[in-house]
Amino acid sequence: VLLIEDDAVTAEYLEGALGQAGHAVDRAADGLAGLNLAMTGTYEALVVDRMLPSLDGLSVIETLRKARRDTPVLILSALDAVDERVRGLRAGGDDYLTKPFAFAELLARLEVLVHRRRGGAGPATELRVADLELDLLTRRVRRGERGIELKTREFQILEVLMRNAGRVVTRTMLLESVWDFHFDPKTNVIEVHVSRLRQKIDKGEARPLIHTVRGAGYVLRAD
Amino acid sequence: VRRSIRTRLALATAALVASSGALAVGGVYWATLASLRRDSEGAARAERDSLLASFRTGGIDALVGEVDRREGDPAAEGFAYLVAEQREVRVAGNVRAWPEQLSEGSMAGPTALEVRRSDVWLVRSYRLDSVRLDGRRSLLVGHDVSSETPVVEALRVTAVGGMALSLLLAIGAGLTISRRLLRRVEDMRATIAAIRGGQRRGRVTVNGANDEFDELAEQFNRLLDENDRLVAQVRDVTNDVAHDLRTPLQRMRARLEAALAAPSTTPESRRVLDALSGDTERLLETFNGLLQLAQLEGDDLRRSMHAIDVAAVVGEVAELYAPLAEEAGRELRCSLEPGLEVRADRELLAQAIVNLIDNALKYGAGDGIEVSARRMGDGIAIAVADHGPGIPEEARGRVLERLVRLDASRGIPGTGLGLSLVAAVARLHRGTIRLEDNHPGVRALLWVASDPNATPPEGTEPAAD
Numbered sequence: 001v002l003l004i005e006d007d008a009v010t011a012e013y014l015e016g017a018l019g020q021a022g023h024a025v026d027r028a029a030d031g032l033a034g035l036n037l038a039m040t041g042t043y044e045a046l047v048v049d050r051m052l053p054s055l056d057g058l059s060v061i062e063t064l065r066k067a068r069r070d071t072p073v074l075i076l077s078a079l080d081a082v083d084e085r086v087r088g089l090r091a092g093g094d095d096y097l098t099k100p101f102a103f104a105e106l107l108a109r110l111e112v113l114v115h116r117r118r119g120g121a122g123p124a125t126e127l128r129v130a131d132l133e134l135d136l137l138t139r140r141v142r143r144g145e146r147g148i149e150l151k152t153r154e155f156q157i158l159e160v161l162m163r164n165a166g167r168v169v170t171r172t173m174l175l176e177s178v179w180d181f182h183f184d185p186k187t188n189v190i191e192v193h194v195s196r197l198r199q200k201i202d203k204g205e206a207r208p209l210i211h212t213v214r215g216a217g218y219v220l221r222a223d
Numbered sequence: 224v225r226r227s228i229r230t231r232l233a234l235a236t237a238a239l240v241a242s243s244g245a246l247a248v249g250g251v252y253w254a255t256l257a258s259l260r261r262d263s264e265g266a267a268r269a270e271r272d273s274l275l276a277s278f279r280t281g282g283i284d285a286l287v288g289e290v291d292r293r294e295g296d297p298a299a300e301g302f303a304y305l306v307a308e309q310r311e312v313r314v315a316g317n318v319r320a321w322p323e324q325l326s327e328g329s330m331a332g333p334t335a336l337e338v339r340r341s342d343v344w345l346v347r348s349y350r351l352d353s354v355r356l357d358g359r360r361s362l363l364v365g366h367d368v369s370s371e372t373p374v375v376e377a378l379r380v381t382a383v384g385g386m387a388l389s390l391l392l393a394i395g396a397g398l399t400i401s402r403r404l405l406r407r408v409e410d411m412r413a414t415i416a417a418i419r420g421g422q423r424r425g426r427v428t429v430n431g432a433n434d435e436f437d438e439l440a441e442q443f444n445r446l447l448d449e450n451d452r453l454v455a456q457v458r459d460v461t462n463d464v465a466h467d468l469r470t471p472l473q474r475m476r477a478r479l480e481a482a483l484a485a486p487s488t489t490p491e492s493r494r495v496l497d498a499l500s501g502d503t504e505r506l507l508e509t510f511n512g513l514l515q516l517a518q519l520e521g522d523d524l525r526r527s528m529h530a531i532d533v534a535a536v537v538g539e540v541a542e543l544y545a546p547l548a549e550e551a552g553r554e555l556r557c558s559l560e561p562g563l564e565v566r567a568d569r570e571l572l573a574q575a576i577v578n579l580i581d582n583a584l585k586y587g588a589g590d591g592i593e594v595s596a597r598r599m600g601d602g603i604a605i606a607v608a609d610h611g612p613g614i615p616e617e618a619r620g621r622v623l624e625r626l627v628r629l630d631a632s633r634g635i636p637g638t639g640l641g642l643s644l645v646a647a648v649a650r651l652h653r654g655t656i657r658l659e660d661n662h663p664g665v666r667a668l669l670w671v672a673s674d675p676n677a678t679p680p681e682g683t684e685p686a687a688d
Contacts, residue, residue: 007470009477009478010470010473010477013478013481016481017480017481017484020484051466078465078469078470079465079466099469099470099472100469100472101473102476102480153543179539181543181574182570183573183577186581187547187581189546189547192546192550193543193546
């Protein structure tokens, strides 16, 4: 992972935390240095601050995209106006995170980006984790021999969790991908939806699949 | 009332032009008549005086001879003569009898006289002058006014025609002038409407006539420039503050997370750090809320407005919150009119509805929350109603202000920014927010306009901040 961030304290912390999460991190403190590294090195993902000395974050991304580098980019920004987000994504960013953010949120989003880059989320019509099956065409869900009736949103939540099986999906990620809302609802609306889904998937099962990660979100895992 | 200015202006101009036209034409008419009369009187008097002169020099015989001669003279055809004794007896002349109403020695206006012309008696209108010759006899001279009639007639036709024409011209001029003037006013009105509709770059045309309207347009444009500059300045300051504060807040969060994750941290420190994390979260919540409000005020978001189905958005938010409401023992009842399209920012509208439902969940009571969306006036009304203790009437305006929380809600977590955001969202959509008594409880009514010139429905005030 390449981290382009001008604030030393934030950069140092992110480097340490990403390292602990198993990612090797290169750091650049300004736009030009970052662009050089991005053009010459090979990275699974870039984390780019929106406002940087010497070369603005969006320009870095635009230059990369023009050079046909399609490394996934997560934009960090101190600006959160709606059109800032849109501008960031239009410049070629893959996801957008407003400062200040929790590390868990950054890590979850980064891992989803990296996974997507590896071609993990292909155009499959059927998802399977352990004995849980989800058919995207017939919209049917089965756990072992048991057929499960899900409401539309529950089905969509499960789909997101299954596509990212083994990776943490945060509440805001669920709100974005299922409801297409990009604000923080502050209340525990998402928890209630997930706990209903969990009732249907895991109740009475010896091995629960949906796990809560404290302070981060949810993960669907076989163990 | 607005439309009547054009009519009033046109009528006033028409009246002004018509009355000045009438004055001019009437003046000419009366002056001509007076001059005709003067000429006629002068002619009668001159004739009288010359006859009087014959009488003075040659006595009655000379006068009679002269009268007889003039009667036959074609040059004196316009005159009538009478020399009478005691008004009764005609001594000479071609007038049959002394007019009854005329005393000897006085004048009279047009009077009908029976006059002999080539041995035929005719009745015609004469202007009269007379003089006493001696104790018994008097002389009467009349000047034929029938020669004036065609002139007067022509004059009358000209006057009436002229007045009618000038009235027509006046009405035309009035309409043209008022249309010209109002076109500039209309231009300004349209520009203001366009700017309020989000086209901030709009300016009033200065057409180079260098008149008062140009002056007004220039002043107005200067005002708009100044306004744009201030808005840009506020936005810049907001962005600077956002950036300058977010970096230290990010560091603070990072340090807290690192400290919490460190194995060396004692359980006691961990408790303190947990509390600090909680405080930081609340601080961030308020900070983000204030910043968002400031940005909404800066109002650059109209770009993100698209035609959306309000009913769909309300439905999605209601569906998002339904399970949470159920957990709290409430039912979220939704009634939506289909096909409520309006230009709006979906994200902001959803956030406003979230805040309203959030409030209903926090402060409401009873078994249900009613959410509805329907057409109302020139826009769409979204209502969220609960059955809680409600908000006292005198506090309803205050709770829309930022950071205001009522004493009754002190124990419940919140930033005091939720309704301020709803009000700001309403304003951005040229809408209104109103809090009503739900007997019991609160009914929050968010109204958004469906077109830029829509007027809010009765009883709602434009959302202030």
